[in-house]
Amino acid sequence: DIQMTQSPSTLSASVGDRVTITCRASQTISIWLAWYQQKQGKAPKLLITKASSLKSGVPSRFSGSGSGTEFTLTISSLQPDDFATYYCQQYNGDSPWTFGQGTKVEMK
Amino acid sequence: QISLQESGPTLIKPTQTLTLTCTFSGFSLSASGVGVGWIRQPPGQALEWLALIYWDDDKRYTPSLKNRLTITKDTSKNQVVLTMTNMDPVDTATYYCAHRYSGYSYFDYWGQGTLITVSS
Numbered sequence: 001d002i003q004m005t006q007s008p009s010t011l012s013a014s015v016g017d018r019v020t021i022t023c024r025a026s027q028t029i030s031i032w033l034a035w036y037q038q039k040q041g042k043a044p045k046l047l048i049t050k051a052s053s054l055k056s057g058v059p060s061r062f063s064g065s066g067s068g069t070e071f072t073l074t075i076s077s078l079q080p081d082d083f084a085t086y087y088c089q090q091y092n093g094d095s096p097w098t099f100g101q102g103t104k105v106e107m108k
Numbered sequence: 109q110i111s112l113q114e115s116g117p118t119l120i121k122p123t124q125t126l127t128l129t130c131t132f133s134g135f136s137l138s139a140s141g142v143g144v145g146w147i148r149q150p151p152g153q154a155l156e157w158l159a160l161i162y163w164d165d166d167k168r169y170t171p172s173l174k175n176r177l178t179i180t181k182d183t184s185k186n187q188v189v190l191t192m193t194n195m196d197p198v199d200t201a202t203y204y205c206a207h208r209y210s211g212y213s214y215f216d217y218w219g220q221g222t223l224i225t226v227s228s
Contacts, residue, residue, distance in 0.1 A: 001171065034214040036155075043204055043218035044155065055216070087155055091213040095168035099147075099155040 002026050002090050006100035012108040019075040021103045023088035028068045032092040035064055035073045038102075039084045047086075048073065075105075083107055110134035112144075112205050112219035119225050126195050126224060130188040130205030134217075137163055137183050143208030144188040145215060146179065148201040156201075160208060161188055197226045 003026035013019050023033065031051040036044035046055050048064040051071055061076045075082055088100040116128040128146070135142060145160040159179040160168045169177050178191045188205060202223045206215035 032212070038155075043206075043221050044215075045218075046214065046216050049209070049212070049214055089155075089157075089214060095157075095160065095213070096170045097157045097160075097213050099157065101154045 001096050002029060002092065002098055004088055004090055004098050004100040006086075006088060006103050008103060009101065010104045010106060012106050013078050014108045015078055015080060017078045017108075019078050019082075019105060021073045021086055021105075023066075023071045023073070023100050025069045025071075025090055025092075029090045029092035031067050032090060033064075033066070033071050034089045034091060035062075036087045036089065037082075037084045038087065044087060078105070110207055110217040112207060112217060114203060114205050114219045114222040116203070116222055116224065118223065119227065120195050121228050122196055122226055124195050126190075126192045126199070128190045128192075128203055128205075128222065128224075130190070130219060132186050132188070132205070132207070135207065137161075137181055137186070137188070139163055139210075141210030143213070144181070145206050145208055145213075146188075146190045147204045147206060147215070147218075148199075149204070149221075150198075150201040153201075158192075158203075159190060160213065162208075195226045200224065200226045 005024045033051045035048040038044040052064045085104045112132040142163045146158040161179045202221040204221045207217040209216045
């Protein structure tokens with residue numbers, strides 16, 4: 001199975017900060033990576049697919065990059081609505097498809 | 109507009125079999141490329157993909173739980189059912205069903221989730 005490792009596990013930031021979350025795959029997954037945002041008590045919301053393709057309706061302050069085994073999610077200017085937990089998910093080839101352990105973005 | 113809704117018991121005893129139903133609308137599970145998956149999340153923990161059923165009735169399971177899981181679909185009712193045998197307290201989690209984006213196994217629409225507690 002492909003293991004996905006996110007860092008950091010928790011990130012303390014302020015409104016307006018630039019935030020970067022890293023996701024590493026245990027083997028190459030090309031660009032087959034998605035990012036989700038999850039707020040407390042809610043279902044995950046899809047943000048980015050194919051490592052860098054922003055889903056329609058997602059604010060442009062979110063961006064993704066990377067390929068192979070290392071990926072990043074960047075929020076260019078953190079907004080109050082962005083405090084949440086973020087998960088990466090690899091969907092390379094056939095199953096199993098795996099998620100990272102999550103990164104919680106909290107208020108500093 | 110795609111929507112999904114999970115239903116099932118909120119409390120189940122250890123060793124019992126869990127049956128969860130996902131009722132969806134806004135898409136057809138007979139259309140090529142479509143799939144519905146199940147993902148769970150123990151309290152305070154990460155997401156874990158469990159199973160996926162494709163439009164052609166092909167199925168995939170996470171290896172660690174493969175022997176305990178069965179996923180089926182009823183296209184006429186727009187439902188997908190997940191059964192998990194021999195439930196244990198460690199299986200306490202919120203269980204989500206989700207729509208697989210056609211051709212790629214990421215999930216673009218999710219149900220609200222249902223919390224299943226395993227306790228005697």
